[in-house]
Structures are given as C-alpha cells and as structure tokens.
Amino acid sequence: MRIAEEVTFGGSSMDRAAHLRGDEMAQARIWAQPEAQVLAFWRGKPLIGPEGLVRLPTDHPALQEAGHGALRIFLGCDGGAPVFALDLSAWQPENLEAAALDGFLDRSEQRHPALAGDQAFAELRAVMTRLSPRDAELAATARALFAWHHSHGFCARCGAASEVSQAGWQRQCPACGAPHFPRTDPVVIMLITRGNKVLMGRSNGWPDRMYSLLAGFVEPGEPIEAAVRREVAEETGIRVGRVDYLASQPWPFPASLMIGCRGEALSDAITIDPHEIEDALWVPREEMLTAMAGSHPRITPARKGSIAHFLVSNWLADRLD
Known part of the structure; x- marks a missing residue:
C-alpha cells in the first residue's frame, strides 16, 4: 500500500x-x-x-x-x-x-x-x-x-523499585540489574470484505452507533495472518482466506502497534460471541459511503485519525493496492 x-x-x-x-x-x-x-x-x-x-x-x-x-x-x-x-x-x-x-x-x-x-x-x-x-x-x-x-515502576524479575535510565527509554533495576524496555503490544486490525461488503463490529461500552473494523491482540507464537483469521472467527464465526498486510499505526492508548490487514471472507453468516463484541454486520459499499459522510441512521464510523478510518476510506476510494 x-x-x-x-x-x-x-x-x-x-x-x-x-x-x-x-x-x-x-x-x-x-x-x-x-x-x-x-x-x-x-x-x-x-x-x-x-x-x-x-x-x-x-x-x-x-x-x-x-x-x-x-x-x-x-x-x-x-x-x-x-x-x-x-x-x-x-x-x-x-x-x-x-x-x-x-x-x-x-x-x-x-x-x-x-x-x-x-x-x-x-x-x-x-x-x-x-x-x-x-x-x-x-x-x-x-x-x-x-x-x-x-x-512499570517495579522490576518484573525481583519486584524491587526500578529506576529511569537511557533518558527515559529504559528502566534499570538497582537490586538485580535487570534492564526493562518500553512495551509495545501488536494488534491486528482487519478490513474483511466479501464482494462489495465490508465487515464492521462494535465493542461493549462504545458510544451509540459507533462501528469499526474488527481487531485483536496477536498471541505468542502466532503469525499476523493467523491472528487475523483467529480473531475474525472468534468474534463473528466468519472464515477468512487470503490475508494481506496494508499499513501500520502506533496507537499509544496505551501501547499498541496496529497492524492493518485486508482479508477475504469465505463465508457470510455471522455468529456473535457476546464475550468478544456486542454486534457485527456486513455493510455494502454504498451504505459505508453514507456512514462515512455521517448520514447513516445506524452507523457512525471510527474516528478520523484512526487506522480503521484510514483503511475504510481508502477501500472506498480503491486506493488499497
């Protein structure tokens, strides 16, 4: 991209x-x-x-x-x-x-x-x-x-209070000498499409009508493509075939790296896991255009500046390739 x-x-x-x-x-x-x-x-x-x-x-x-x-x-x-x-x-x-x-x-x-x-x-x-x-x-x-x-004020190895070092880019334990480095959590966020539709979901506690792309943390030992397929299946029951990387975004709320991908759905039927998300739905391209313009009666998109908004906007404009 x-x-x-x-x-x-x-x-x-x-x-x-x-x-x-x-x-x-x-x-x-x-x-x-x-x-x-x-x-x-x-x-x-x-x-x-x-x-x-x-x-x-x-x-x-x-x-x-x-x-x-x-x-x-x-x-x-x-x-x-x-x-x-x-x-x-x-x-x-x-x-x-x-x-x-x-x-x-x-x-x-x-x-x-x-x-x-x-x-x-x-x-x-x-x-x-x-x-x-x-x-x-x-x-x-x-x-x-x-x-x-x-x-992260305490050493994860021995529990002692750690100290700031490297001009704020590390912490050092004065008791056992262990160095500690800033944490970044990898998160996949997926533009899942099937024909002319895109898959949108909303989490519990979000503002009314707010929908975004599905997302989830990458687990230890898991490739990005597998994380995309697993998260979509867990949240909606939809199977995903081909997965391609598109873009990434540091998201400091508090410490994620959003890994934007595109995936091709192999099925349509949505089965929600209520422990994962509150709702999910397929949105046709024409309706998504209305939502992005703020005129849809049911859907408001993710906020401008987020990678979800970025990916959907460029999907609508055919600028993903």
Whole structure:
C-alpha cells in the first residue's frame, strides 16, 4: 500500500538521536542549549496550541510545576533542536472535571495560569487530526513512554523499585540489574470484505452507533495472518482466506502497534460471541459511503485519525493496492 505511512502517527522520520540517550553529560549539555524545546504533558495529555504541539523553553515558569524528580524524556532532535517531554502531572488544576477524565473520550481541557490562554492540555485522540506528522510522532512517542513508566515502576524479575535510565527509554533495576524496555503490544486490525461488503463490529461500552473494523491482540507464537483469521472467527464465526498486510499505526492508548490487514471472507453468516463484541454486520459499499459522510441512521464510523478510518476510506476510494 503506497500511501501506508500517511496514517496518523505513521511517522515523520524524526532523528531520535538514540546515541545520546545513555550519555548523561550530553543530556545535561543539550538541556542547557537555548534552542532546546520541551513538550509538557499532564496525565498523558499534551499541551496544545492553535498551531499544534506547544514547544516551551527549558526555563519556562510552567515547567517548575513538574516538581523534583519529575519524569523527563529525551525524544530526539527536530531540525537540530533537542526535544524533551516533561511530565507535569504533579500540578493540580482548579475546577478539575474528574468525571471527564475517565470518559470514553476525554474532551475536557486544562489550562495552566503560567501559559497563554489559547494553550491547553488536551486528550491526544481528540486533537490528533490537527497535528502535523512531526507533532503526531512526538506526541505519540511521549504519551506511550509516559504510560509505560507509570505502569512499570517495579522490576518484573525481583519486584524491587526500578529506576529511569537511557533518558527515559529504559528502566534499570538497582537490586538485580535487570534492564526493562518500553512495551509495545501488536494488534491486528482487519478490513474483511466479501464482494462489495465490508465487515464492521462494535465493542461493549462504545458510544451509540459507533462501528469499526474488527481487531485483536496477536498471541505468542502466532503469525499476523493467523491472528487475523483467529480473531475474525472468534468474534463473528466468519472464515477468512487470503490475508494481506496494508499499513501500520502506533496507537499509544496505551501501547499498541496496529497492524492493518485486508482479508477475504469465505463465508457470510455471522455468529456473535457476546464475550468478544456486542454486534457485527456486513455493510455494502454504498451504505459505508453514507456512514462515512455521517448520514447513516445506524452507523457512525471510527474516528478520523484512526487506522480503521484510514483503511475504510481508502477501500472506498480503491486506493488499497
């Protein structure tokens, strides 16, 4: 698929400068450079402005809210300027809408008094289509790393508290010496077609009328093609023949790599496993066009920016080959 890397979070070929991660003296030096940039995050939400990600100087007053020992990650270099991400989750906003933080899609925004009024911490999924490819790569990378550190503070080998190393790209156990690396979970997401129809499904707890492509985690020892066939069969009872890879998307919610595939169904009858999904249906191309336009009475598509939306859009436009 020639346009595969156009998907949101698909990458911008940023220089990640991995050779600088383990050099503490180099890290201190580049942090002190006047051109150094900091991306501020609050509870996994990046700081967004009218032009996209907000890049702050390292001495900005708002960064003082991070507190001693706040997690700082070196993301790489953008146009020669070092770029860091800093966790400001220690800051407590006033009038916090706690319920919104736990919703299906958090649309609340938090504004820091030391920042401009048009700058706010916003849920990445709500703003991802507004970001440039470079901003999207930076935001996805930082969010995934912050989430990993938040949930992996202890050594999986001996249970001792681990420490941040390699400028935020590893954790090291001081007790047994075991290194720990950021986790990425492979997930297959499938455009399953039969003639002029595409298979769509919805999970329990999704917003009303929301449907997307079927998806599931790849199991240990399982090829991608087998994972596609197994997941479709488990969720809908449909048998799948030929499977082709199309595109991939890093999905930092919290740490997946979405592996987009196309599969040809060998059967039509749907048998739902209610433990897996709530509903599934075949949607003809003409109806899918209506759904993507927001005019279908029963179906709303996956959000723009997701690989599901990307694959369906390009299937409708005959751009998969």
